[in-house]
Every structure is written in C-alpha cells, then in structure tokens.
Amino acid sequence: MSDVCNLAWWQKTIAYEVYPKSFLDTAGQGTGTIAGITARLDYLHSLGVGALWITPCYKSPMVDNGYDVQDYYAIDPSFGTMANMDELIERGREHGIRVVMDLVFNHTSNRCDWFVESSSSRNNDKADWYIWRDAREDGSAPTNWRSIFGGSAWEWCEERGQYYLHTFAKQQPDLNWECPEVRKALFDIANWWANKGVGGFRIDAITYIKKPPAFEDGPIDGEDGLSPIHDATANQAGILDYLHEFKASVRDGRDIFMVGEANGVDAKDLDQWVGDEGVFDMLFEFSHMHVPVGKAEIWCRPVTWKLTDLKRALGASQRATATNGWYPAFFENHDQPRSTVNFFRCDGPLAKKAKVLAAVLLSTRGTPFVYQGEELGYGNATWRSIDEFDDVQTRAQYEFALSEGLDEQAALAACARFSRDNARTPMQWDATRNAGATDGNPWLPVHDDYPTCNVAVQEGDPDSPLLWYRLLAALRTSHTELVAGDWRELLADDERILAFERTLGDRRSVTLANFSDEEAPYDTAVVAGLAPVAESQGPTTAGTLRPLEAVIWG
Numbered sequence: 001m002s003d004v005c006n007l008a009w010w011q012k013t014i015a016y017e018v019y020p021k022s023f024l025d026t027a028g029q030g031t032g033t034i035a036g037i038t039a040r041l042d043y044l045h046s047l048g049v050g051a052l053w054i055t056p057c058y059k060s061p062m063v064d065n066g067y068d069v070q071d072y073y074a075i076d077p078s079f080g081t082m083a084n085m086d087e088l089i090e091r092g093r094e095h096g097i098r099v100v101m102d103l104v105f106n107h108t109s110n111r112c113d114w115f116v117e118s119s120s121s122r123n124n125d126k127a128d129w130y131i132w133r134d135a136r137e138d139g140s141a142p143t144n145w146r147s148i149f150g151g152s153a154w155e156w157c158e159e160r161g162q163y164y165l166h167t168f169a170k171q172q173p174d175l176n177w178e179c180p181e182v183r184k185a186l187f188d189i190a191n192w193w194a195n196k197g198v199g200g201f202r203i204d205a206i207t208y209i210k211k212p213p214a215f216e217d218g219p220i221d222g223e224d225g226l227s228p229i230h231d232a233t234a235n236q237a238g239i240l241d242y243l244h245e246f247k248a249s250v251r252d253g254r255d256i257f258m259v260g261e262a263n264g265v266d267a268k269d270l271d272q273w274v275g276d277e278g279v280f281d282m283l284f285e286f287s288h289m290h291v292p293v294g295k296a297e298i299w300c301r302p303v304t305w306k307l308t309d310l311k312r313a314l315g316a317s318q319r320a321t322a323t324n325g326w327y328p329a330f331f332e333n334h335d336q337p338r339s340t341v342n343f344f345r346c347d348g349p350l351a352k353k354a355k356v357l358a359a360v361l362l363s364t365r366g367t368p369f370v371y372q373g374e375e376l377g378y379g380n381a382t383w384r385s386i387d388e389f390d391d392v393q394t395r396a397q398y399e400f401a402l403s404e405g406l407d408e409q410a411a412l413a414a415c416a417r418f419s420r421d422n423a424r425t426p427m428q429w430d431a432t433r434n435a436g437a438t439d440g441n442p443w444l445p446v447h448d449d450y451p452t453c454n455v456a457v458q459e460g461d462p463d464s465p466l467l468w469y470r471l472l473a474a475l476r477t478s479h480t481e482l483v484a485g486d487w488r489e490l491l492a493d494d495e496r497i498l499a500f501e502r503t504l505g506d507r508r509s510v511t512l513a514n515f516s517d518e519e520a521p522y523d524t525a526v527v528a529g530l531a532p533v534a535e536s537q538g539p540t541t542a543g544t545l546r547p548l549e550a551v552i553w554g
C-alpha cells in the first residue's frame with residue numbers, strides 16, 4: 001500500500017496535454033501560440049493541473065505538426081520565441097504547474113542539419129547517424145516494410161545512392177541509436193531542457209528506436225504488397241539498454257518524470273519498463289485504445305468490441321503497475337478521435353458520456369492525463385470532404401482505404417470516425433467567432449457545436465462536464481484513497497458497468513460507471529457502508545445506475 005506522503009508530485013497531480021497549434025492564438029494567425037498557453041494558466045490551475053505536457057513546438061517544417069523536428073534548441077516562430085517558452089515555464093511554476101516537453105528522438109525532420117549532412121555523402125561525420133541501406137539488386141527498397149503513415153518505409157536518396165528508413169513520413173528519417181554520438185546528442189538536448197526547469201518529458205515513439213539485427217521482409221497484409229513496419233521493428237531486444245543509459249544521463253538525480261509513448265509494449269511487460277528497475281516513470285501503452293480500432297489500427301477494417309474487452313485491457317494495466325511503477329491514465333490524446341465517440345457503442349448525450357469517462361479517469365489509480373477539450377465533452381467533428389483534414393496519417397489511411405476497394409464516401413467515413421484531426425480542431429473557449437481560439441483563419445475547421453459546447457457556457461452550467469472535472473479534481477484532494485489507494489476491480493463480467501474500488505488504510509471509495517444507454521442494476525453490497533460523493537446526474541438510487549450515469553461512493 002502506498003501513502004500519499006510517499007508519492008512524488010507527478011503521481012499526485014493531474015496532467016493536461018496541450019496541442020499548442022489549436023489551443024489559443026494570440027497572434028491572429030490561425031494557429032495557437034505559447035503565449036496563448038501562458039494566458040490560460042489560471043484555467044488549467046482551476047482543473048487541478050500540475051503537469052502540462054505540450055506537444056512539440058521546436059523549429060519544424062511541420063509536415064507532422066512538429067513531430068518532425070528541425071532544431072531541438074529553437075522554438076518554431078509560428079509558436080513564438082524561446083523567451084515565450086521561458087516565460088511559460090516560469091509562470092507555470094508560479095501556478096504550481098510544471099511544463100513537460102515532448103522529446104521526439106526516434107527521428108528528426110529531413111531538414112534537420114544532422115540529416116542534411118548525413119545524406120550528403122557516404123563518408124561525412126554524420127554518415128551513420130540515420131539508417132542507410134543499399135538497394136536490392138533490382139534497385140527496389142531493402143525490405144517490404146510499410147511506414148506507419150503508409151507507403152514504403154524506405155526513401156531513395158540520390159546523393160548517397162542509398163535508401164534511408166522512416167518509420168513515419170518520409171520527411172521523418174529514423175535516427176541510428178546504435179551510433180554513440182547520436183545518443184549523446186539526444187541526451188544533451190534532454191539535459192538542456194531539464195536544466196531550464198521543466199517538470200518532465202514525454203518521449204515520442206520510443207519503442208521504435210532499436211532496429212532488428214537483420215532487415216527481412218515481413219508478411220504482406222494489404223493490397224499494397226507491404227508489411228507493417230511495426231511488426232518488424234517495434235520493441236526489439238536490447239532497446240532497454242539504450243533507455244537505461246538515457247535514464248542515467250537525464251532522469252537520475254532530478255525531481256522530474258519521464259513518460260514513454262510505447263506502442264508495442266504489452267501490459268504484461270510493463271515491469272521491465274517502469275518502476276525501480278525500469279527505464280521510465282510511466283508508460284503510455286495502448287491496449288485499451290486498441291479496443292475500438294483493433295491492434296492493426298486500420299480504420300477501414302472495423303472491429304467489434306464489448307465493454308468487458310475495455311475492462312480487461314484497463315485492468316491488465318492496473319494489475320501490472322499495482323506494486324511496481326505507475327500508470328498514466330488516459331482516454332484521449334492528440335492522436336486519437338474523441339473519447340465520447342470512441343468508447344461508447346450506444347447513443348446518448350455526449351455530456352453524459354464525458355462525465356462517465358471523467359469519473360473513471362480521475363478516480364482510477366495513476367496520474368490522469370486530460371487532453372485539451374476532453375473536459376468539455378466534445379464529440380468528433382463533422383468532416384465534409386477529405387480536403388478538410390490536415391494530417392499526414394489521415395491522408396494515408398484514406399489512400400489505403402481506397403486501395404482496399406472502399407469508395408470515396410466510405411473512406412471518408414472511416415477517417416471521420418477515427419482521424420486524430422478530431423482532437424485537433426480549435427479549442428472551444430466561448431461562443432464568439434472561431435470559438436475564441438483565433439482571430440485568424442483557423443488551420444482546421446472549428447467544431448460545429450462550439451456555440452453551445454465551450455468553456456464560457458460550461459462554467460455557468462452546474463451539470464456541465466467542465467464543472468464535473470473540477471468537482472472530481474477537488475475530490476482527489478479530500479479523498480486521498482483516489483490518489484494513493486490500491487485498486488481492485490468489481491463487477492468484472494458486467495457488460496454495462498465498469499466498477500472498481502480504491503482503498504487506503506481504512507478509507508475506501510467505489511466508482512460505478514454505466515457505459516450503456518440502459519438502466520443498470522447492481523448488487524448494493526459493493527457500496528455497503530459508503531455514501532455517494534460524486535453523482536454525475538444528481539442524486540442517485542443505490543442498486544441501479546441510470547443510462548450513462550457515473551457515481552463515486554466514498
């Protein structure tokens with residue numbers, strides 16, 4: 001059993017992810033700025049936020065919205081200046097909020113100086129900083145791997161007369177972690193940012209950094225004749241050696257946290273990754289995110305799922321971090337559709353669904369990561385044409401769907417359901433033009449529902465998701481078991497109710513969340529001796545949950 005006093009600051013707080021391009025524009029340019037984030041620190045503070053993860057705002061050609069870094073030591077002018085960033089870090093601290101930087105270390109931009117030099121010849125100082133291979137005899141790519149954004153994972157470079165590997169877009173060449181100078185350059189960057197006083201790092205796509213000893217074709221799984229790179233390169237033996245080096249160089253001796261983005265790591269392997277013997281403090285693994293989309297994440301191949309599948313995935317992660325390591329709880333991030341659509345198979349008001357998810361997110365064991373706008377209960381946006389999307393992955397999924405034989409309308413529907421651009425539309429601050437997010441031309445369409453679903457409206461509505469988030473944040477302070485208590489699943493086989501208890505000494509809470517649009521009876525024994533302390537739809541009746549109702553008993 002943990003005690004709240006023994007927990008680190010980042011285990012007790014709420015983390016919030018900002019996608020700066022869509023948060024708040026202070027420059028009238030259609031895209032958000034760092035100054036816009038600073039201007040909303042009071043708002044974040046009101047949500048109980050203590051850690052603020054900002055997706056990459058380094059200098060970048062923005063092929064993948066900042067995940068293609070050109071210069072890790074510079075801020076992209078579209079976001080502002082390094083002085084703006086220093087101010088955010090400083091003012092954040094005054095609000096009790098520590099900035100968390102996103103480290104993109106699997107790859108750089110192809111416009112990064114390192115790659116420009118590496119690609120210029122076969123014998124420059126950085127010749128082996130990236131993954132270079134000769135063509136096959138017939139001139140074709142070295143393997144049949146498909147990049148995560150579609151098409152071959154290899155791109156031909158005329159100057160070197162070789163192919164380079166890119167796990168993501170061709171403008172995102174993979175770094176060669178085997179090269180000690182590469183590792184040193186990356187660790188120097190992280191230390192430079194840590195010395196600025198940031199509170200931690202989210203480390204991007206970390207499971208791809210170690211490549212297999214031999215590069216071999218994989219089984220073809222689609223009409224394009226390619227094989228997913230993920231199956232060939234994710235989570236290779238030996239990866240943890242590099243990451244232990246990383247931890248020793250950057251994390252040890254500092255009061256910061258590191259959370260890795262780790263697609264390809266199963267809950268059962270979490271103990272090697274987190275905790276005392278692990279390499280990170282927390283790991284974003286995606287087993288629950290895969291439930292509605294399938295592990296292959298091919299949007300045009302629908303999967304069927306039930307609530308117990310989701311419960312099994314969440315439960316496995318809880319059990320894997322029960323005594324070792326810590327869990328970062330999340331239902332949304334900038335790569336996912338909105339959770340109110342993603343995790344429900346029934347109709348019903350989005351606000352009720354958002355409150356159900358929030359009850360789980362803020363009372364389960366782990367650090368809750370809230371994604372911007374999640375606290376308002378957005379649904380997915382309405383997409384009228386593929387041209388409205390501005391995302392390299394969505395375009396690739398669209399092309400793939402067409403290659404699989406879907407017509408344009410069906411391919412668009414798959415993108416509308418699963419595209420991560422659903423999470424990237426401008427933040428909805430108020431009912432003024434462009435939801436108050438920008439005076440310029442927004443880079444993505446503003447969500448249709450912004451006149452009624454926005455911060456200003458919800459602040460005045462006692463039943464709103466926003467005020468529910470604030471109530472739950474406060475509950476975490478008064479009910480310490482919600483932060484430090486053990487976790488145990490209840491009603492495991494129930495297909496409507498997700499339920500668990502938290503216990504700390506003689507303190508006990510029970511969360512009951514009805515994910516269905518039907519009344520859901522339950523045995524009152526699970527809440528014996530407790531009283532409702534948070535009710536998503538007003539006074540509840542013991543023994544039955546209303547459709548889409550969540551109640552925390554304590």
Ligand code: NOJ
Pocket residue numbers: 064067068104168204205261334335
């Ligand atoms: C994961 C990031 O979250 C995503 O947005 C990005 O496109 C890829 N990694 C590539 O960096």
